Structure formats: C-alpha cells, structure tokens
Amino acid sequence: MKQLTTAQKQREILANNLNELLELKRKTQADVIRDTGFAEATVRSWFSGEKYPRLDKIQALADYFNVPRSRITEEQIDGMLKVSQLVSIPIIGDIACGDPITAVENIQGYRDEAADTLPTGNLFYLHCKGNSMAPTIPNGAYVLIRQQPDVEDGEIAAVLVNGDTEATLKRVKRQGSLVMLMPDNQSYDPYVVTPDNPARILGKALKMSADL
Template structure:
C-alpha cells in the first residue's frame, strides 16, 4: 500500500471529502486528489498535520501498509483493526494571543480558536494557545508555532513556561526560580539572545507572573521541511 493508498484509506475511514481532508492538511482539494492518484506526494508538514489531527503516527501515512497497523500516538497502542479515531479526534482550544520568543511584548487577544488532538485537549481542559513570535526559542520552536499553556500546572526549574512581565508583556522561556531572583533562559541559535535575570532584592520580581507551563506545541502549517 503506497502513500496514495494510505491517504485514500484514511480519508474514507473518516468519511471525509477531499476538500475536508485538504482543510486539515492546509492544502487544496486538488492537492489531495493528486496525492490519491499518485501524481504527487504530500510535504512532511502536511503529513505531520494529518497525523496530529487524527492522533496517529506519521509512519501510518508514509510507510507501506501503514494504515493496516495504526498506532495511537497518545498511548502507543494499536488501534482496533479497521478503525481510526472519529471526526471528534480534534477539539477547539482558545487562542489567547501572541507570545514573544524574543523580547517580551504585549499579548494581543485574538478571540480565535484552533483545533488540537482531542486527547491533548482532554488532558489539559484549562489550557489555552499562544502563538510564538520571535527566534529566542528557535532551537525548539520556529516562529509561528502554537504553544499550549496549562495555567494549572506547577512549573519546575528548567521547564518551559509562559511568563507575564511588567503586568502586560509575555514571553516563552525556560524558567528558573533562584534564591535571589528569577531567570528566563532562551534556547536560540541567535547569539544575541541571553539569559534575562530579574533581581528580587531590587523588587524586579514583583511584576513577574507565571501564566502557565508549556505542555504541547504545534508547528505552523506553512513551515517547510
């Protein structure tokens, strides 16, 4: 079974039209038609979006007979023969705005929603999405990535968190609470980014608030692999 066969089988098992699958993969319905005819193959970004949406491994789409041996990515167990998740495999999560992966800046409310895999949304029912802008975390997340933030989880030293600075600005960094202050550490290929330190002895920690812990992320649909 080729990639073309896998995509066709996946679409039919979900009872989706080519247009509906195209919306999930962020491509045109003509592209899906071309995939199923074997005239072209999807880019890795489109494969990743389909796998994320349906809660399956990319190999289920790429490998020969992949659809015959479906593995659920959330518990790594085989799915029942002949079945995949239903259309409710995704759930809408609110997007609260943008967050800097560089210099902290004001979050902007967008009043929008984005679909994430249902098991993820159910595991973190109070979580919200922030879209990353900037390059200070680009070793891990390209600009445009959606970061799922859970405000109910404790953030331990060294974990990645969304942090509110100066009451209205926000940034995504590795968080460290030290004896004399708070450090926000980047993960960047850009040498201009360095650790930001806030000295509590000087009152610099008073306006810093942890918004939540990063629990999941999704790359932007237009990223090229």
C-alpha cells in the first residue's frame, strides 16, 4: 500500500474533519458554498481531499462551523481532538452597572469545556431564566456567548437592558432604522430599542447546554 505524503495526509485529515462537521452541524456542501461565497469547485476540492485551503480560508471555515482551526486541521481520535485540556468559562449572573461583563462581581460560577472544541474569541455563559426564548432555549439552559458588539439580523444575542444592569437573550431583528429584540415564545412582547429604552449587544449566542 502506497504511503501518503505529508501533504496528502493533511488534505485527507482536513477532508475527513470537514465532512464530520457537515454531519454534526446538519449542513451540506451546498450550504457552505452558498453561505461563504466560496467557489463551488474550490469547496468541493477541500471536502474531497484534492486541495488544501489557505490559512484565511481555514479560518473562515472555522468561523462558519463555530469551531477552532484545530478542529479542521488536526487529526481526530473517535471524533475527539487529541488535546483534552479543560477551560473554565465564566457564568455571568447579575450585571453590576459600569463593570466589564466578566468582572468578578458579575460571575456566579464556571462551566468547564474542552479547549479545542471552543470557538475563538472572548467567551462566557449566560444562565437562561424564564421562557421567553422557549422552545429554542428552555428555562435553566446555559448559553455560550462570544463577546462581540453586533450580530447579524435574525441571530440570537446576549443584550444588556434596564440601564446596563440586566443581560437578556433575544433574537435581533431590524426593520430600517428600527431595532427590536424578539422573543421566540410568542406569548412575550418584543423589546423595541429607543433612546428612552436603550439596549447594548454583548455578544452572539453560539450553543446551548443544560444540566439534567
């Protein structure tokens, strides 16, 4: 059996990882092509192991799947990364007005996550209280947030309201100059952002987990 060269092995590893991520994220190659804007032939060559993307394209794929670059480029063992170092992600509780979001005063605990399964960026958890985002996010769930000042229309964000003292999870909707924070539960009313009713986006919701 012919031994693979280093370059061939790297292409094979990348292709295997990309195809695993498609299944995990319930995506198709057509979704990747449409959502990233990359050429169809180029994307298909990555997924078939024919070509290896440049670093900027690897980062774009990592951002698309919300994983670190190593989840795309490094060999996996039974679907897990070789590196199993744990990282403690802070859980944000009540917000002290004027304090940075991850100030000690705002942290009510931590959740441990495998380092190489985490997306890039400054991360924190919010503990969901209430049913305004049900059934998407049930009461008591923990939602991983990547700190960033804005999100795309329709995405779920962690948002500061009530004079920057309360963090809430809502879907951001824009209609012209109007910005609304929409609950997924239609029993709740939208929060309309105005100068008298301000809000500030803390970050994008990436994934949800819950304890049994």
